Amino acid sequence: MSAALHQPIAFLGMTHLGINHAAAAAALGFSVIGFDPDPALAESLASGRLPVMEPGLPELLHEHGRNIRFSADPADLADVALCYVAPDVATDEAGRSDLTVLRSLIALADQHLSPETVMVVLSQVPPGFTRSLSRQPETLFYQVETLIFGRAVERALKPERYILGCADPSAPLPPPLQHFLEAFGCPILPMRYESAELTKIAINLFLVSSVSTTNTIAELCERIGADWAEMAPALRLDRRIGPHAYLSPGLGVAGGNLERDLATFTRLASAHGSQSAVVSAWAANSRYRKDWVLARLHEHVFAHKPDAALALLGLAYKENTHSTKNSPALNLLKSIGPRPVAAYDPVVRASAEMHPGLRQAADALDACRGADALVVMTPWPAFAELDPAALAAVLAGRIVIDPYRVLDPTRLAAAGLHSIVLGAPNFSAFDSRTAPC
Known part of the structure; x- marks a missing residue:
């Protein structure tokens, strides 16, 4: 077996996304470096003090802490074979992503990683971002993250599938990346960078469509004396809707990521002459429901x-x-x-x-x-x-x-x-x- 398969895996950016995925990798027995340029944060994590609240995360890190080392020294990245860049990406009031921290970590990684090290961008980025990076295409990938606040440990440990953006989807994956992903026992779906980046947005748009439809019908229920809780089980038994459909009424979409994807899709559609009126309607419905x-x-x-x-x-x-x-x-x-x-x-x-x-x-x-x-x-x-x-x-x-x-x-x-x-x-x-x- 290649020596690269025994080298540590690095996760850069110890915010919600990076911490949970680093913990999941450690739980599967991989040697992990949890890197963050902030020495105080790295020291805090090494002492067991977490900056995020997530059910099961403290226990996971305690049980598998021997497999993970937190560091703020970029020299520790020199010997890794696989590096995930995974800071949380903040959004502004208009749903625009601030990629400053992500770009900074990528630049730092490029300075200290071996040219052969496989880099995977895990943070959510707009279509076109990954291909714009200067790294050699055969060592650069984008992986769709599906983190859900409150269920991040479960999602990191038991993914439904891995959606992987590649320069050449038909080419074999580099052994370190293939070995790591196969350890989770789920389907691996390679595709073009842009397809993977847009798939992440598509997932959230389908979720928003379910949320918006549910909320629209739920409001009418309140006015005519129907009860959505009685109706939802019947809808789940329809195969076109399904048992796992999101059918819970809510107060619009929240948390930042869904709003970002609505705004990103609308901007892309406008820039490229694509029709997106239904997405604008979902955004309007969300604003209405918040009140x-x-x-x-x-x-x-x-x-x-x-x-x-x-x-x-x-x-x-x-x-x-x-x-x-x-x-x-x-x-x-x-x-x-x-x-x-x-x-x-x-x-x-x-x-x-x-x-x-x-x-x-x-x-x-x-x-x-x-x-x-x-x-x-x-x-x-x-x-x-x-x-x-x-x-x-x-x-x-x-x-x-x-x-x-x-x-x-x-x-x-x-x-x-x-x-x-x-x-x-x-x-x-x-x-x-x-x-x-």
Whole structure:
């Protein structure tokens, strides 16, 4: 077996993407270098202090820590046979990617890697990026990342398939890359650089199409008395839709990556004379859906009590993550005006920067104490364990706006609370049109 197969694999950029994929490689027995040019970050990781929250990641690193070495010394890259460049790529308010950090790491890698070292760009990039790099084509690849916040360890350890952008898709893969990818036991799909880069965008566009269709139908459900939760199982049994389709109503698309892909596709289509009206419609639908909770608050709470105090459960943009980028909760806080709000999130702490009237609660029940209405903005599993009777005992009002149906509407109604969820008529033990907050 070639000596290159026993050389370390390097992952450059120790943010969410790089850390999880480095940990997965170590878990499969590969010798891994987790590199970041920030010495403080490398030292923190070496000490077991993680900059990201991800279920299972601390345990994975603890169990397989002997296989991974964190470093800020680029000289450590000289002996690797395979190098993944994998920093998270930030986006601005218009969904444009900031590739500065990625380009910097690629330039640094080019200075210290052997010319024979295989480089794989794992960070998401726009079509055309990989081919524009100056590295020899037979050593340069782009791999589609499919990280999902809150499920990053699972996705890194058990990928559905590997989509690999190549200069020549018909050529055999370099042995170090072939050996590494085969260790995960999933299909490997080589294709042109541009095809792989666009496939990443296509995956997210299909997801957005499901989200948009679901949200559009869910809104009509609320108006005509249908319940989306009853309809979704029937749709999943249709083979054209499938059991794994994303059929959960939401508050638009969030997190940054989906918005980026909508914006990237629209810009590419415009630049090349391709029609993209449906993508623009999805973006408009997402913007509209972001105000669903605010509209329900005005209808059911503020109309009766303009100065109502709120309890807010969840600040992270989704469960099992520390990220607040495009968080529905933070978007809501910007829109509700000056009023008292008590918030609790298992990971994210409340701050005055989020809202001037925001108070950090000790726990979920503390947040609800004396509030005129409860809003559940992040579907953390722990919130599902809350006792409706205990909530009813500390809330001053009776309204619970729970878009993701984290709490059982039937149990809430039995406790005398009025539950409002996405895609269904209101759940209540009384008539909401005459009910006080």
